[in-house]
Amino acid sequence: MIEVKNIKKSFADKTVIEDVSSVMKAGQCNLIIGSSGSGKTVLMKCMVGLFEPDDGDVLYSGQNFTKMKGQDKTEIRKEIGMLFQGSALFDSQTVEQNVMFPLNMFSKDSHKKKLDRVNEVLNRVNLVDSNRKFPSELSGGMKKRVALARAIVLNPKYLFCDEPNSGLDPQTSLVIDRLIKEITIEYNITTVINTHDMNSVMEIGNYILYMFEGNKEWEGTNKEIIFSKNQRLNDFIFASEFLRDAKDMRMLEESGKISNDRNMEELMHKDSASLVPPTEDK
Amino acid sequence: MTIFTDIGRYLLMFKGMFSKPENGRMYWKEFIHQCTEIGFGSLGIVAIISVFIGAVSTIQTAYQLVSPLIPPSTIAQIVRDTVILEFAPTLVCIVLAGVAGSRIASELGNMRVSEQIDALEIMGINTKTYLILPKIAAALLMIPLLVVMAMALGIWGGRLAATASGIISGSIYDKGLLEFFVPFNVIFALIKSYVFSFIIASIPAFYGYYVKGGALEIGRASTKAVVISCILILFADYLLSALLLPT
DSSP: OEEEEEEEEEETTEEEEEEEEEEEOTTSEEEEEOOTTSSHHHHHHHHHTSSOOSEEEEEETTEETTTOOHHHHHHHHTTEEEEOTTOOOOTTSOHHHHHHHHHHHHOOSOHHHHHHHHHHHHHHTTOOSOTTOOGGGSOHHHHHHHHHHHHHTTOOSEEEEESTTTTOOHHHHHHHHHHHHHHHHHHTOEEEEEEOOHHHHHHHOSEEEEEETTEEEEEEEHHHHTTOOOHHHHHHHTTSHHHHHHHHHHHHHHTTSSOTTSOHHHHHHSOGGGGSOOOTTO | OHHHHHHHHHHHHHHTTOSOOSOHHHHHHHHHHHHHHHTGGGHHHHHHHHHHHHHHHHHHHHHHOOOTTSOTHHHHHHHHHHIIIIIIIIIHHHHHIIIIIHHHHHHHHHHHHTTHHHHHHHTTOOHIIIIIHHHHHHHHHHHHHHHHHHHHHHHHHHHHHHHHTTSSOHHHHHHHHHTTOOHHHHHHHHHHHHHHHHHHHHHHHHHHHTOOSSHHHHHHHHHHHHHHHHHHHHHHHHHHHHHHSOO
């Protein structure tokens, strides 16, 4: 569990985060959502220690990470894996060397054992036969998988993903989302994901924190988000027509006006008029 | 104001650089890698520059020494001392500030911009120790060696030009090299090369490590690093000459 308590962060005269508190639940995908410039990346960087908050604390399983110094901080960092927006792979190293890097730095195991572990995590992210390739030879989705493999190679307790879907097509995004979700459950990791992709929210978000202009505007589950009455949140999540329609359908389902047994294909092939709920006088 | 902020951050960079390595073997590997990049990577250009500088010095000295009262072996003495005192340490280091300095600044700048430094920080690695210290240590080892090589090649280049153009014979040149030789000149050149090596590695590392922005800023940081390094090398050259050479 990661606890964020009254985090504040400013750059020069500009306040980026104002008094944000939240709890990221263990073994779940915790999402931080919000439009660009809402402070979600800064909040995540404060959580992992890349930025020092002006005020407030970040607690990892009860230990105050913000107040820690030197070796204690390093020990917590060894339990953190992070998937960066641009993958942040080392350009001059092959896929295998990239994934093995944390092991070489922190593990005293034999080379054979380390190599086995590298192959194990590469298999886990469905990336085989790419060990000798350099990052420049990989597609965006493959880079993300390598970065994910590197992030989990030391068996972290906490996984941070900054915009894991940025620059990816919808299909690959879905694959990466599902992979993160599966890994979170499989390794019982506390995962924190920064995103503004609503598909990810609905697909993998167990717990969602919505940021607006540096403040926590709303938090709840992905089941609650669609029915939220928060106007700013609604403006954000229903900016897409598709999601607005999905919400309308969900509400019709909830009120029993359409059957939730009908599958998407059936709905897509019917005339849109058939989605209109039957009126009382008919 | 910015200059004081930069000096402060530069000093803080050193403060943060000295911590216990997470894994000595990985740091050693990085040090060897940097030795190869800085040392062997600059070998060709240093060799070419040194030979030509020596050759040009010989021809120009001969052109200016027109008095029949001055023995021809003086040409070799002047070339030797000029190469040892100034050309090998200063000129070679100015070239290295461009070759190795821009490489260090752009490498670290690219790592910063593409979040590779952040990735290392997240892993719990002291990035200043892992990325900057091996570069400075490698420069302190390899650049003085390159300067010593430049001295030898410069003097040899002078001999080559002297014999090829018939200014003086090889034996007179060799005789001149041994006359009035002051061993302190070599020590002075080495002191200068150590100071310059430190400048060549640390200034570009500073500008690269703290770069903000994108590709354009990496280029700007790299150029700024080379310019500042060159100015500091010339300033340190004057200061060391004034302090260490008896006048």
